[in-house]
Every structure is written in structure tokens, then in C-alpha cells.
Amino acid sequence: MYAVYVTKLELFIETSNNDSSIKYLGKVIQTQDSLFNDSKQKIINDLENKREMAIKNDQIEFLELKNKTNGQIIIISSVGLLILIGLVFIILQERKKSEKILKNIMPASVVNKLKHNEDINERHSDVTIVILDMVHFTERSIKTDPSKMIGLLNKIFIEFDKLCEKYDLTKIKTDADSYLVAGNLPLKQANHTINAIDFVLDARKFLFTTDFEDFGRVQFRKGIHVGFVVAGVIGEKRQVYDVLGDTVNIASILEKTSDISEIHKTEEVYNKVKDRYIIEARGNKEFKAYGNMNTYYKREKGK
Numbered sequence: 392m393y394a395v396y397v398t399k400l401e402l403f404i405e406t407s408n409n410d411s412s413i414k415y416l417g418k419v420i421q422t423q424d425s426l427f428n429d430s431k432q433k434i435i436n437d438l439e440n441k442r443e444m445a446i447k448n449d450q451i452e453f454l455e456l457k458n459k460t461n462g463q464i465i466i467i468s469s470v471g472l473l474i475l476i477g478l479v480f481i482i483l484q485e486r487k488k489s490e491k492i493l494k495n496i497m498p499a500s501v502v503n504k505l506k507h508n509e510d511i512n513e514r515h516s517d518v519t520i521v522i523l524d525m526v527h528f529t530e531r532s533i534k535t536d537p538s539k540m541i542g543l544l545n546k547i548f549i550e551f552d553k554l555c556e557k558y559d560l561t562k563i564k565t566d567a568d569s570y571l572v573a574g575n576l577p578l579k580q581a582n583h584t585i586n587a588i589d590f591v592l593d594a595r596k597f598l599f600t601t602d603f604e605d606f607g608r609v610q611f612r613k614g615i616h617v618g619f620v621v622a623g624v625i626g627e628k629r630q631v632y633d634v635l636g637d638t639v640n641i642a643s644i645l646e647k648t649s650d651i652s653e654i655h656k657t658e659e660v661y662n663k664v665k666d667r668y669i670i671e672a673r674g675n676k677e678f679k680a681y682g683n684m685n686t687y688y689k690r691e692k693g694k
Contacts, residue, residue: 496630496631496632497624497630497631497632498561498577498578498632500577500578501577501624501632505624505630511622511623511624511632512621512622512623513577513621513622513623514619514620514621515575515576515577515619515620515621515622516618516619517575517583517617517618517619518573518574518575518576518583518617518618518619518620518622518634518638519573519574519575519583519584519586519587519615519616519617519660520571520572520573520615520616520617520618520620520634520638520639520642521560521571521572521573521574521587521590521591521613521614521615521642522569522570522571522572522613522614522615522639522642522643522645522646523551523569523570523572523591523594523611523612523613523646524568524569524570524611524612524646524647525544525568525569525609525610525611526609526610526611526612526651528567528568531606535605535606539605543603543606543609544565544567544568546603547597547598547609548565548570550594550597550601551570551572551594554590554593554594554597555572555590557590557593558574558586558587558589558590558593559574559580559583559586560572560573560574560583560586560587560590561573561574561576561577563632563633563634564631564632564633570611571634571639572587572590573620573622573634574586574587576620576622576634577622584615584617584660584663584664585663585664585667587615588615588654588656588660588664588668588689591613591615591654592654592689594611594613595611595613595654598610598611610651610652612646612647612649612651612655613646613649613653613654613655614641614642614643614644614645614646614647614648614649614655614656615642615645615654615655615656615657615660616638616641616642616645616656616657616659616660617638617657617659617660617663618636618637618638618641618659619636619637619638620634620635620636620638620639621634621635621636622634622635637681640680640681641657641678641681641684644678644679644681645657645686648676648678650688653688653689654688654689655673655686655687655688656686656687656688656689657684657685657686657687658684658685658686658687660687661685661687664689668689669689670687670688670689671687671688671689672685672687673685673686673687673688674686
């Protein structure tokens with residue numbers, strides 16, 4: 392249409408038709424404005440479309456990045472959770488190992504109190520104490536390689552440990568060739584003194600019937616007393632559960648003054664077991680720091 396108006400305008404100018412020339416000049420100008428506006432609008436529309444497309448692309452990239460980031464966060468969180476679970480599992484396993492080691496060193500009830508930071512310093516009025524000590528240990532140690540002596544003690548004390556479990560007694564400690572056992576401690580036990588004597592009888596039988604190869608026959612002196620003790624955990628590192636008191640001291644004296652083949656006991660022990668065993672009175676003996684005491688021997692099981 393614009394071309395038609397221009398052609399007619401040129402014709403009317405050549406023919407000097409001023410009125411028509413003015414008329415079509417207006418149309419040409421009007422058409423030019425219209426074309427310019429259309430072109431301008433098109434440019435504007437194109438720019439707007441490009442802007443919208445850019446925004447959409449940015450939104451798509453943002454969503455893709457967000458999804459990717461979320462996926463990475465989920466992966467990292469999952470890995471972190473698995474690591475945390477693994478660490479907790481390892482800690483629990485190590486704690487179980489530590490508790491198992493502690494329960495091999497001291498009674499389970501004592502271990503539980505330690506876990507709760509309870510002070511363990513307890514008085515017990517009726518505890519049977521048994522002390523066994525190897526005969527001629529010093530002479531053997533001088534003549535024997537130390538590693539062989541360790542092997543001998545380990546073999547004997549492992550069997551003593553089994554007997555402690557059999558008779559529900561508590562192993563307190565070993566001190567070189569000495570083995571200390573308690574009954575009715577820390578948990579209450581009705582027949583602890585009888586069980587203690589049965590423990591010693593079985594220990595004596597084991598020593599008598601076992602071949603210790605180069606060592607020949609191995610014997611232990613035995614002392615038993617029943618009475619008051621104080622029991623507690625001593626130390627902060629390498630803690631030990633120990634018992635102290637006159638009952639322990641008297642059991643130690645009885646062990647040291649016993650004949651090798653006998654089970655040396657006090658009158659307090661005799662009164663608890665006299666209806667079950669054949670007991671032989673040893674007489675009234677004087678013991679340093681404790682004066683005169685009636686002591687007894689136990690020979691055979693049963694009456």
C-alpha cells in the first residue's frame with residue numbers, strides 16, 4: 392500500500408496536481424508512521440519475548456541447579472548419617488569390650504556402679520575369705536625360668552577361676568602365687584561358707600591329679616575365715632576391687648600356719664559347716680595381734 396501511495400504522489404507532482412499531491416503526501420507520511428510504529432512494536436515485542444525466554448531459561452537453570460543441589464545434599468546427608476551410625480556402632484562395640492574386660496576384673500554389680508559414677512566403699516558383715524598360697528614358690532622361682540613360672544600359675548589359676556564360677560564365689564585378686572576368693576560378696580549368698588570349702592576341696596583335688604610336668608607335685612596352703620570386711624574400688628587407672636579388714640588378715644595367718652595338706656579354718660567357719668563336714672579341732676593357738684584362737688582342720692567331704 393505504501394508503494395502505491397508513493398507512485399501516485401510522484402504522478403501528481405509531475406502533473407502539477409497540487410491538491411492530489413498534498414492528499415497522497417499525507418497518506419505516504421501516515422503510512423510511513425504506521426510502518427515505523429509496526430516495526431518499533433515488533434522490535435519491542437521481540438525484545439520482550441527474548442527477555443521472557445531469558446527469564447524462563449534462568450528459572451529452568453535455577454530449578455535444575457536446585458534439584459542437583461538438593462540431590463547432593465541428600466547424598467551428603469545420607470553419607471553423613473551412615474558415618475554417624477558407623478561411629479555410634481563402633482563406640483557401642485568398644486564400650487561392650489571395655490565392660491567385658493571390667494567384668495573379668497571385678498564383679499558385674501561393681502562395674503554397673505562404676506558406670507553410674509557411684510562411690511564403692513562398702514561394709515559387709517558376713518563374708519567368707521579364702522586364701523591359697525603356693526608351697527615353696529620362692530625356691531621354685533629361683534630355680535625356674537620366669538616365663539615357665541608364669542605358665543604354671545596361669546594354668547592353675549585358670550582352673551581356680553572356673554571353680555569360683557562353679558561355686559558362685561568372687562575372685563578378688565592374685566598376688567604372685569597367692570589367690571584370694573570371697574563368698575557372699577558383693578551379692579548375697581546363703582551357703583557361701585560351705586561353697587568356699589567345696590571350692591578348696593576341688594582345687595586341692597585338681598592340684599593332686601594334674602601333671603605339671605617339670606614342676607612335679609604342686610601344693611597350696613589354705614586358710615579360711617568368715618566375718619566383717621570393707622570392699623571397694625581402689626585407684627583411678629588400672630582400678631582394682633579389693634577387700635580389707637581383720638577377716639582377710641586372719642585368713643592370711645591361717646594360711647601361713649596351716650599344714651600343707653589341710654584346710655585351716657576358724658571357729659566362726661566351724662560353726663557354719665560343722666553339720667556338713669568332718670571337722671578336726673586343732674586346739675587353741677596364739678596368733679600375733681589377735682591373741683588366742685580355736686582353729687580347725689577339714690579333711691574329707693561329708694560326715
